[in-house]
Amino acid sequence: MHMNTPSRSTIRLTRRGRIALIAAGAVVAGTAVAVPLLSVGEEEAKPTTLVIPEGWRASRIYTAVDKALTLPAGTTKKSLAKLDLKLPNDADGNPEGYLFPATYPLERDGKRATPDSLLSAMVDTANKKFSGAPIAAGAQRNSMNVYQAVTIASIVQAEAATKPDMGKVARVVYNRLERGMPLQMDSTINYALNRSTLRTTEADTRIESPYNSYQRMGLPPTPIANPGEEAMRAAINPSAGDWLYFVTVKPGDTRFTADYSEHQRNVAEFNAEQKKLKKQKASPKPTK
Secondary structure, three states: OOOOOOOOOEEEOOOOOOHHHHHHOOOEEOOOOOOOOOOOOOOOOOOOEEEOOOOOOHHHHHHHHHHHOOOOOOHHHHHHHHOOOOOOHHHOOOOOOOOOOOEEEOEEOOEEOOHHHHHHHHHHHHHHHHOOHHHHHHHHHOOOOHHHHHHHHHHHHHHOOOHHHHHHHHHHHHHHHHOOOOOOOHHHHHHHOOOOOOEEEOOHHHOOOOOOOOOOOOOOOOOOOOOOHHHHHHHHOOOOOOOOEEEEEEOOEEEEEOOHHHHHHHHHHHHHHHHHHHHHHHOOOOOO
């Protein structure tokens, strides 16, 4: 999240640092915690569960379901048209935000899961988590409906690295909405471009998309990921503060401020940090 200035060619994306780690991790959990190398002729055990991490987009979940069920790529996404998922009216049939991050069994009562059964289980779990009285009351307290609160939670999930930061990011969203300021969240642009990156260029901020929160006012039209409970809690109970800007200078050092000049100094530190990292990566490693 970063204010756009004409003199700067790159913009800082504050987001969960662990997205890259999740990308490299296992999607499907097997039956055993540690599996020794298979002997020749021994068949690999079929996975028994599907793990959906917090913050995954729907598109990534569809791919994970295809892989877990060994279906041709695109099968789960195509099946959406035939499904009757219990989504809010505002969702207009799009389950983004309601595919709840959890571990789902791939077999039940001797029957193998299907895209229909898995996506329905995810949406049912989301409804149980999001439809309770505390969530509804919390959303109402912040002049939102539950779907809008899930949308804010998805931004929080994408932008914040720690639990305390989640409450602060949520407060920045509310403070900007109340002041009629565009959200200017890089995570929404990443969603529009179907990518995950730490850097957003000036050109990126000019793309034509309802998810371009640099150009469009208010919340994006749908959630931009599938948030977990912590992010949802932050969305309905934001921290108290007057912050309007934030930037993660380096891992574990996210700075929130209401002062634009201070924010610019923080961004300059971030840019210097990025240059240093780039230099380190570019320098040849000494030979042993």
